[in-house]
Amino acid sequence: MDLSLKIVIVDESPVRSAILEEGLREAGFTDVIRIAETQNLLARIYKIDPDVILIDLENPSRDVLEQMFQVSRIVKRPIAMFVDQSDTASIQASVDAGVASYIVDGLKKERIKYILDTCISRFNAFAKLQDELDRTKNALEERKVIDRAKGILMSAKKLTEDEAYALLRTTAMKENKKIAEIAQSVITTAEMLR
Amino acid sequence: MSTGKRIRVGFIPLADATALIVAVDKGFTAEEGIDVELVREVSWSNVRDKLNIGLFDAAHLLAPVAIASSLGLGHVKVPIITAFGLGLNGNAITVSPALHAAMKDAADGDLTDPMVSARALARVVMDRRARGEEPLTFGMTFPYSTHNYQLRFWMAAGGVDPDQDVRLIVLPPPYMVESLANKHVDAFCVGAPWNSVAVDLGIGHILHFVSEILQRAAEKVLAVRARWAEDHPDVFRRLVRAHGRAAEFVEDVNNREEVAAILSAPDRIAVAPEVIRRTLDGRLKVSPDGTYRESDRYLLVGRNGAARPDPVQAAWLYAQMVRWGQALLSAEGLAEAKTTFRPDLYDEILGPQPDLPPSAPADRVGAFTGPAFDPDNIAAHLDGWKIRRR
Numbered sequence: 001m002d003l004s005l006k007i008v009i010v011d012e013s014p015v016r017s018a019i020l021e022e023g024l025r026e027a028g029f030t031d032v033i034r035i036a037e038t039q040n041l042l043a044r045i046y047k048i049d050p051d052v053i054l055i056d057l058e059n060p061s062r063d064v065l066e067q068m069f070q071v072s073r074i075v076k077r078p079i080a081m082f083v084d085q086s087d088t089a090s091i092q093a094s095v096d097a098g099v100a101s102y103i104v105d106g107l108k109k110e111r112i113k114y115i116l117d118t119c120i121s122r123f124n125a126f127a128k129l130q131d132e133l134d135r136t137k138n139a140l141e142e143r144k145v146i147d148r149a150k151g152i153l154m155s156a157k158k159l160t161e162d163e164a165y166a167l168l169r170t171t172a173m174k175e176n177k178k179i180a181e182i183a184q185s186v187i188t189t190a191e192m193l194r
Numbered sequence: 195m196s197t198g199k200r201i202r203v204g205f206i207p208l209a210d211a212t213a214l215i216v217a218v219d220k221g222f223t224a225e226e227g228i229d230v231e232l233v234r235e236v237s238w239s240n241v242r243d244k245l246n247i248g249l250f251d252a253a254h255l256l257a258p259v260a261i262a263s264s265l266g267l268g269h270v271k272v273p274i275i276t277a278f279g280l281g282l283n284g285n286a287i288t289v290s291p292a293l294h295a296a297m298k299d300a301a302d303g304d305l306t307d308p309m310v311s312a313r314a315l316a317r318v319v320m321d322r323r324a325r326g327e328e329p330l331t332f333g334m335t336f337p338y339s340t341h342n343y344q345l346r347f348w349m350a351a352g353g354v355d356p357d358q359d360v361r362l363i364v365l366p367p368p369y370m371v372e373s374l375a376n377k378h379v380d381a382f383c384v385g386a387p388w389n390s391v392a393v394d395l396g397i398g399h400i401l402h403f404v405s406e407i408l409q410r411a412a413e414k415v416l417a418v419r420a421r422w423a424e425d426h427p428d429v430f431r432r433l434v435r436a437h438g439r440a441a442e443f444v445e446d447v448n449n450r451e452e453v454a455a456i457l458s459a460p461d462r463i464a465v466a467p468e469v470i471r472r473t474l475d476g477r478l479k480v481s482p483d484g485t486y487r488e489s490d491r492y493l494l495v496g497r498n499g500a501a502r503p504d505p506v507q508a509a510w511l512y513a514q515m516v517r518w519g520q521a522l523l524s525a526e527g528l529a530e531a532k533t534t535f536r537p538d539l540y541d542e543i544l545g546p547q548p549d550l551p552p553s554a555p556a557d558r559v560g561a562f563t564g565p566a567f568d569p570d571n572i573a574a575h576l577d578g579w580k581i582r583r584r
Contacts (some may be wrong), residue, residue: 031516032278038369039378040378042363050417057236057240058236060236060237060368060369061237062239063238063239063336064363064366066238066239066268067337067363069268069337088247091247092247095244100239107469173497
């Protein structure tokens with residue numbers, strides 16, 4: 001493993017790029033630079049003169065990097081990892097994880113395999129975290145909606161809390177919908193009748 | 195009558211995705227029995243890669259990227275074909291108020307004439323150099339883009355070398371306006387709606403519709419992997435047929451309001467319907483002072499044979515790749531570029547079409563200057579241009 005490689009991470013998500021940087025540093029790579037701001041991106045990259053560039057796929061500036069292949073003036077010519085015709089599995093894994101990588105021409109792929117694997121696993125870990133966070137947030141939102149609907153039913157139909165919840169649940173089952181959806185329509189109806 | 199499997203189609207939020215978006219959102223694809231999911235993307239690199247590796251079945255793609263992919267330029271070689279063009283023209287060149295004023299001072303005629311404007315640009319470039327100022331910076335959307343070639347063709351005609359005399363940089367379309375506002379670029383060439391957005395904000399003048407530089411230039415295409423079309427002939431036909439109906443619907447002026455409303459949705463192009471309407475009508479506000487300019491070929495979606503892929507167009511794009519050093523000229527390269535565009539499939543699926551209307555240019559391209567384009571002798575054609583990388 002070549003720990004002296006200079007690695008640039010272009011990512012507008014500071015959390016994700018920090019997670020990736022940490023992963024690379026843990027492995028012993030010391031020359032890791034993060035870029036969050038994409039203004040003048042190409043000029044910055046030329047100045048840093050990296051061996052490996054990693055960029056998230058949600059970043060519109062990926063197209064800016066494509067220009068690197070065109071400019072003949074610069075010394076190091078990076079190439080996209082996607083250029084390698086043979087390795088469709090790693091291209092797929094990379095796109096699934098949401099990251100693209102560019103390496104300097106002439107650099108053997110084996111020398112950076114560890115970097116790419118780390119990148120893919122850290123991006124996936126981040127996506128999982130994000131997903132869990134979103135789900136927790138949604139669950140909290142749904143809880144709030146159901147609580148409000150229960151309150152409305154309790155006062156309108158003189159029900160206990162358990163009865164109100166049971167009513168929401170059986171209605172949801174009958175209509176083949178989620179309890180939160182039924183709860184939302186209870187709230188909407190109540191607001192319209194107010 | 196459904197074909198079952200859902201197909202995924204990538205697009206970039208631009209007005210020339212109109213036929214695709216209308217085909218899906220107006221229900222033409224559903225009527226054809228195909229279930230299409232539109233996936234909005236942020237970069238052409240993503241669209242290209244996801245199409246190439248099969249995450250997308252089809253895509254709204256820059257015509258030159260489809261050709262570059264078939265040729266294996268700059269990335270994996272994946273043969274792409276198109277049986278349906280999503281539009282001709284549709285881009286514009288917008289300049290900052292400062293550059294506009296400087297060009298006006300330097301012009302020896304009407305700036306709406308591209309030869310006058312190109313020569314004016316050459317004088318501005320020389321003056322700046324004489325004063326020791328930084329070269330002008332032009333933004334465009336992708337190395338393999340019509341925008342890149344249209345800008346280069348235009349300025350080179352006036353004596354400006356696009357690689358030596360100015361800086362040409364890639365900028366994602368949504369960043370164009372901001373970059374012009376903060377003087378990161380002096381001008382850009384981009385598709386709708388971004389030129390209009392710059393004019394409305396008072397920070398740009400539309401100098402040219404690209405249709406003033408070339409009368410007909412294939413802009414975006416409905417791209418699929420050649421292999422996918424072979425493996426899914428039925429789905430492919432249905433997809434193209436839905437596009438045929440959509441293009442017809444879009445070109446009926448009575449439907450324009452509905453089309454603009456469909457396109458303006460937040461998960462589609464997400465700009466005001468009125469701005470999209472200007473593009474479809476070819477009537478654009480070109481200056482912050484409220485001047486309008488009109489063209490009956492600003493963006494052609496289906497009319498005048500615009501949707502039928504024209505191999506001469508493919509050859510012209512390939513010639514630009516050669517002229518600017520992106521590709522080496524070869525008979526095989528030219529053949530591969532031309533067979534990316536499949537008018538035969540268009541005719542087979544949508545019925546035989548009449549050739550271009552008499553108003554169309556004889557060489558099917560119609561550049562504002564220089565000899566007629568000859569797809570059978572690209573070397574001689576390119577040798578006629580003084581500024582070139584070949």
